[in-house]
Structure formats: C-alpha cells, structure tokens
Amino acid sequence: MIKEINFDELKDIYLQLSKVMPQKPIDEDELLIDYKTQQCASFHRGLELLGNAKEFLVKAKLNDDKVAIQVALVYIRVYSMNLSGFFDAFKEDADALLKSSDWPSIPEDYKIPAYYSYPVK
Known part of the structure; x- marks a missing residue:
C-alpha cells in the first residue's frame, strides 16, 4: 500500500x-514552491486532470479519432509537465536549503537510526 x-x-x-x-x-520569493497555495489540493488536481486526459485518449483511440487522439496527447503532455514541475519545485527548494546552511558532514558509514522507522529498502 502506498502512503x-x-x-x-x-x-x-x-x-x-x-x-x-x-x-x-x-x-x-526565492523559493519555487508556492507557499501560499495548498499543495495537496494542487497535486490531486494535477492527477485528476492527467487522469481525465488519459480517459479522453482511451475513448479517442476506441473511436479511431486521430484529431482527438492528438489533442489528448497534448493534454497528457501538459498535465505531466505540470506534475513534473510540482515535484521539481520541492527538489529545487530542498537544494536551496542544503546549499544555504553550514551542515555537518555526513559520515560515510552513516546509518539512519532505527528509532526513525525509516524503510531503507
């Protein structure tokens, strides 16, 4: 099950x-995430739009409607890029946080302590 x-x-x-x-x-303002927006709602809306475009593609393919297939593919491309940008903003802001501070070195043999219950695999 995915959390x-x-x-x-x-x-x-x-x-x-x-x-x-x-x-x-x-x-x-230097960060990429829109910190005033509800990110969960934004993510779920992006998934919903992508899912709708996929269903449109399925129906267009069944009808062998090449114009509709092309339009559906464009929608899928756009919504996929939006989701990619959503995750890219989190990555870029993590990079900004990592670069902006004086962090201690991570030891080569570092293991995440068991009390964090972090699944290693």
Whole structure:
C-alpha cells in the first residue's frame, strides 16, 4: 500500500527550515514552491486532470479519432509537465536549503537510526 504524502506538511517544514537553518534567511520569493497555495489540493488536481486526459485518449483511440487522439496527447503532455514541475519545485527548494546552511558532514558509514522507522529498502 502506498502512503499518502502530505505535501502541505512538507511545504510547512521547508518554510520553517528556510527561516531557522540558513546562515542568512532565505527569502520566500526565492523559493519555487508556492507557499501560499495548498499543495495537496494542487497535486490531486494535477492527477485528476492527467487522469481525465488519459480517459479522453482511451475513448479517442476506441473511436479511431486521430484529431482527438492528438489533442489528448497534448493534454497528457501538459498535465505531466505540470506534475513534473510540482515535484521539481520541492527538489529545487530542498537544494536551496542544503546549499544555504553550514551542515555537518555526513559520515560515510552513516546509518539512519532505527528509532526513525525509516524503510531503507
């Protein structure tokens, strides 16, 4: 079973870290995530739009409607790019947090402590 990711919680943690971790605070405008938007709703809307476009493609293919197939593929491309951008913003902001502070070195033999219950595999 896949666990639901609370993107709003992740966004809030990023925002908190951006204010306390960096050597100099990161300006929210320099980050890519829209910190005023509900990220979970945005993600689910993106998935819904992609799913609708996929269903459109299935129906267009059944009807052998080449114009509709082409339009559906364009929609799938656009909605996939939007979702890619959604995740890219989280990656870029993580990079900004990593680069903006003086972090301790991670030992080569570092293992995540068991009390974090982090699934390694």
